[in-house]
Amino acid sequence: MKIAMKESFYPFLQGGGEMGQLTRCFDWANTVVGSPDQWPQSLRTTVSNLLRSKFPMFLWWGPDMIQFYNDAYRPSLGNNGKHPYALGQLGKECWPEIWDIISPLHRLVEISGEPTWMEDQLVPIYRNGKIEDVYWTFSYSSVLDDEGRHAGILVTCNETTEKVLNLKKLKESEDALRFAIEATELGTWDYDPVTNKFSANNRLKEWFGLPIGKEIDLQLAINVMAEEDRQRVTEAIKQTLLDEKGGQYRIEYTIIHPATGKKRIVCAKGRAWFNSDKKCYRFNGTLQDVTEQVKSNKEIEEKSQELQLAMQVADLGMFRIDLVRDKATYSQRVMDWFGFKEQGLNLQTVSGYVHPDDRERVVTALEHSVTSEENSRHDVTYRLHQPGRPGRYLRSFGKTDFNKEGKAYRMVGVIQDVSEQMLIREQLQQSEAALQNRVAERTHDLQVQKTLLDSVVSNSTSALLYGESIRDEKGRLLDFRIVLANDKAAELFGFSNIQEFSSQTIRQIHKRVGAEDITDLYIHIVESGEPNILVYQDASLQRWFTISTVKLRDGFLTTCTDITETKLLQYQLESAITELKRSNANLEEFAHAASHDLKEPIRKIHFFTRQLKDHLGAHSDGKDMKSFNRIEDAAQRMGNLIDDLLQYSHVSQRPHQMEAVDLAQTIRDVTEDLEIDIQGKKAVITTQNLPVVRGHKRQLQQLFQNLVSNGLKYSKPDVAPVLEFTAGRTLENNQPYYWISLKDNGIGFEQQYEDRIFQIFSRLHGKAEYSGTGVGLSIVKKVLENHKGFIRVESSPGEGANFSIYLPTRESS
Ligand code: ADP
Numbered sequence: 172m173k174i175a176m177k178e179s180f181y182p183f184l185q186g187g188g189e190m191g192q193l194t195r196c197f198d199w200a201n202t203v204v205g206s207p208d209q210w211p212q213s214l215r216t217t218v219s220n221l222l223r224s225k226f227p228m229f230l231w232w233g234p235d236m237i238q239f240y241n242d243a244y245r246p247s248l249g250n251n252g253k254h255p256y257a258l259g260q261l262g263k264e265c266w267p268e269i270w271d272i273i274s275p276l277h278r279l280v281e282i283s284g285e286p287t288w289m290e291d292q293l294v295p296i297y298r299n300g301k302i303e304d305v306y307w308t309f310s311y312s313s314v315l316d317d318e319g320r321h322a323g324i325l326v327t328c329n330e331t332t333e334k335v336l337n338l339k340k341l342k343e344s345e346d347a348l349r350f351a352i353e354a355t356e357l358g359t360w361d362y363d364p365v366t367n368k369f370s371a372n373n374r375l376k377e378w379f380g381l382p383i384g385k386e387i388d389l390q391l392a393i394n395v396m397a398e399e400d401r402q403r404v405t406e407a408i409k410q411t412l413l414d415e416k417g418g419q420y421r422i423e424y425t426i427i428h429p430a431t432g433k434k435r436i437v438c439a440k441g442r443a444w445f446n447s448d449k450k451c452y453r454f455n456g457t458l459q460d461v462t463e464q465v466k467s468n469k470e471i472e473e474k475s476q477e478l479q480l481a482m483q484v485a486d487l488g489m490f491r492i493d494l495v496r497d498k499a500t501y502s503q504r505v506m507d508w509f510g511f512k513e514q515g516l517n518l519q520t521v522s523g524y525v526h527p528d529d530r531e532r533v534v535t536a537l538e539h540s541v542t543s544e545e546n547s548r549h550d551v552t553y554r555l556h557q558p559g560r561p562g563r564y565l566r567s568f569g570k571t572d573f574n575k576e577g578k579a580y581r582m583v584g585v586i587q588d589v590s591e592q593m594l595i596r597e598q599l600q601q602s603e604a605a606l607q608n609r610v611a612e613r614t615h616d617l618q619v620q621k622t623l624l625d626s627v628v629s630n631s632t633s634a635l636l637y638g639e640s641i642r643d644e645k646g647r648l649l650d651f652r653i654v655l656a657n658d659k660a661a662e663l664f665g666f667s668n669i670q671e672f673s674s675q676t677i678r679q680i681h682k683r684v685g686a687e688d689i690t691d692l693y694i695h696i697v698e699s700g701e702p703n704i705l706v707y708q709d710a711s712l713q714r715w716f717t718i719s720t721v722k723l724r725d726g727f728l729t730t731c732t733d734i735t736e737t738k739l740l741q742y743q744l745e746s747a748i749t750e751l752k753r754s755n756a757n758l759e760e761f762a763h764a765a766s767h768d769l770k771e772p773i774r775k776i777h778f779f780t781r782q783l784k785d786h787l788g789a790h791s792d793g794k795d796m797k798s799f800n801r802i803e804d805a806a807q808r809m810g811n812l813i814d815d816l817l818q819y820s821h822v823s824q825r826p827h828q829m830e831a832v833d834l835a836q837t838i839r840d841v842t843e844d845l846e847i848d849i850q851g852k853k854a855v856i857t858t859q860n861l862p863v864v865r866g867h868k869r870q871l872q873q874l875f876q877n878l879v880s881n882g883l884k885y886s887k888p889d890v891a892p893v894l895e896f897t898a899g900r901t902l903e904n905n906q907p908y909y910w911i912s913l914k915d916n917g918i919g920f921e922q923q924y925e926d927r928i929f930q931i932f933s934r935l936h937g938k939a940e941y942s943g944t945g946v947g948l949s950i951v952k953k954v955l956e957n958h959k960g961f962i963r964v965e966s967s968p969g970e971g972a973n974f975s976i977y978l979p980t981r982e983s984s
Contacts, residue, residue, distance in 0.1 A: 190242045191222045193258055204237050218230065221325070222242075227240075227247060227328050229325075238258060250299055253297065269296065287312075289310075293305070358372055358437075360439075363454075364453075379395045380395060380430050396425065396426050397434075411443045420442065420443065420454070423438045439456060441456020441457065482585070486588050489501065489584070495581075508555065508563060526554035530556075536550075541579035541582070547573070549584070550568050550569075563590050629657050633733075635660060635730055636730075638652065638726050639725060639726040640726050653675065663731060696720050696727050697727050705719075705720075706734070713735075715734045716731050763817065780799055808944075828867070849883065852891060854882075854883055854886070854894065857893075860898045866958050879894060879913070884942075885936065895913070896913055897911075909980055913976075918968065919968050925965075929948045929951070960976060960979060
């Protein structure tokens with residue numbers, strides 16, 4: 172810049188601040204413009220206007236485009252840039268960086284004479300030590316010389332860099348907002364309370380099913396809301412519009428798409444704007460689809476309720492330990508269990524509530540869980556220390572949380588009362604121990620039994636053999652392999668070595684010893700399951716065997732017993748019995764014949780004794796008569812004995828013919844026969860329910876005749892005999908019997924003689940007081956044996972006797 176030594180004074184260069192001064196001091200004389208006093212009028216006027224204007228102005232003058240500018244323009248050149256050198260400088264030299272942009276504009280203005288207008292045009296310039304992007308709104312207009320020719324270009328300009336940048340920023344933040352709205356899938360709405368219309372983004376309109384791109388009446392949107400929400404939303408909008416402090420609006424409601432019926436829960440947020448008259452001029456905001464959120468909130472709510480319930484049902488308690496502050500908090504149940512009075516106890520205090528025996532284990536488990544993430548879980552069971560109370564067992568499961576630095580800061584978990592399980596486990600352990608004992612005992616017993624069985628098997632005098640089935644591929648049973656056999660079995664088949672014997676099959680053995688092969692019999696037994704007993708005579712050995720075989724699992728068990736000795740004894744016995752029977756028959760025949768034959772001499776003794784008595788008549792003295800009487804008595808007794816023996820020999824033969832016998836009738840017949848005795852003794856005989864039985868009529872009559880006559884005979888001297896018959900049915904050894912009892916009120920006898928009285932010729936009472944032969948009750952017994960019945964008696968001296976007769980109903984009915 173060329174500066175004159177002293178400020179020159181020109182009236183047209185007055186004022187203009189710094190630039191006015193610089194222009195005045197500039198050494199114009201050394202430029203092509205020349206000294207100001209030589210300037211044409213139009214230059215003077217233009218520069219004067221320029222310096223005095225508050226609007227930024229710049230002038231290029233002359234063909235070299237010498238430059239002038241004012242204070243208002245000066246800031247646009249920045250610091251450390253073109254100012255102040257630009258003053259008086261050639262345009263081309265001053266703006267080399269943009270000369271290409273601006274010189275065509277100069278040409279345009281020069282040629283057309285028309286001014287230009289550029290708005291927010293980027294024209295980078297060098298200032299502030301660097302090339303800066305600078306925006307301008309400017310106008311170029313032609314300045315004419317005194318002759319009206321184009322002489323320069325006046326630039327009125329305004330730097331709009333800040334405005335452009337602000338606009339740019341605004342756009343960017345708008346873009347960011349739009350992006351955010353897109354990204355967060357928000358709907359936006361803008362309501363004009365004056366027109367009652369609102370606009371919204373497409374998303375919101377889609378949700379509401381409203382026409383895209385139009386302003387909408389608010390009521391249309393309200394109608395889309397679920398009926399139960401409409402009133403509430405309308406009210407909230409009304410309230411917000413009335414709240415002149417610019418109240419916030421936040422409400423959740425459901426919308427139902429009018430076409431698809433799809434339901435959405437939305438959350439509307441917004442704000443009302445008020446002008447200085449406190450009138451709302453705008454109400455806008457966003458709408459968020461919170462369906463999923465509400466759903467998941469609901470789910471979380473439900474889950475947490477479920478959790479609460481589960482905790483309640485499972486009888487769980489909860490705890491949380493703030494490891495940083497060493498404070499524990501717990502649910503009510505935990506407080507009750509431990510007996511805590513307050514929240515926030517430290518860990519050491521809490522561990523004091525644990526049973527001393529378990530404390531160290533619990534503390535170790537918890538300490539371990541805070542060492543690292545991998546060990547963060549703990550599961551520990553312990554007893555509470557509550558002296559005087561049944562120990563409560565608790566199980567604590569928990570997890571320790573670690574912060575980013577890997578430091579444990581919290582422990583949460585649940586506690587379960589496991590007293591019952593522990594009790595059951597204890598009982599289980601006890602019963603398991605008891606069971607093991609029993610198993611051991613049983614095993615021992617079994618071992619003893621096995622040893623016993625082994626010795627029974629090996630010492631058995633019978634051969635024992637278990638053969639297991641050998642089947643072909645179709646399952647047909649062919650043969651048997653020996654699984655178990657004793658020495659006796661091997662010996663029976665002529666094997667001296669049990670091992671060798673056991674290695675053979677049943678068929679092989681039979682073949683080898685040349686015995687009759689009974690393998691097929693065994694097969695039949697296994698297939699049919701029917702047991703078999705075979706008595707087998709080995710002709711060559713001259714011995715008898717019993718082979719009894721049963722099916723056992725898939726095989727047979729057979730025992731083979733040498734019964735040769737028994738067989739021989741049986742033969743001997745049989746021939747002895749035959750011999751006995753023969754001699755019995757002979758004896759009976761003899762007894763019968765003898766009795767018959769003996770009756771005749773007795774009758775003769777009677778006859779001749781009476782004749783002798785009559786003949787001697789008065790000649791005989793008392794002594795003789797006594798002797799006669801004794802002879803007659805003895806003969807009488809002899810006769811009775813012979814009668815009884817005859818009877819006995821009759822009943823000794825089993826009756827061949829059975830018939831229905833009405834026992835009531837039998838008793839009537841008996842009492843008729845004994846009528847004289849009955850009347851003589853004034854005896855009373857009663858009967859009750861006497862049955863009709865199958866039997867031998869005559870023998871049954873003999874039976875009852877003997878019993879009744881005994882009842883009359885063994886009566887007490889001054890007491891009239893009472894004989895009571897009662898009867899019924901009964902079971903003896905599970906067999907049905909008629910039971911007939913005869914109870915008398917006679918002299919009775921000691922119970923110890925109950926068997927003896929039924930033996931033949933056996934008598935308890937002397938013949939002087941009670942006549943008899945001792946045969947009657949043996950006849951009774953014999954008759955009952957013939958009828959497969961039996962007799963019992965109960966008696967004691969002076970108490971009478973009670974005889975009970977049992978006759979099988981099947982045999983006798
Ligand atoms: P006896 O001919 O002697 O009567 P029994 O064989 O009929 O022979 O009886 C055997 C013995 O049983 C009798 O001698 C008597 O001592 C005793 N006896 C039998 N019936 C009765 C009874 N009803 N009361 C007491 N004793 C009896």
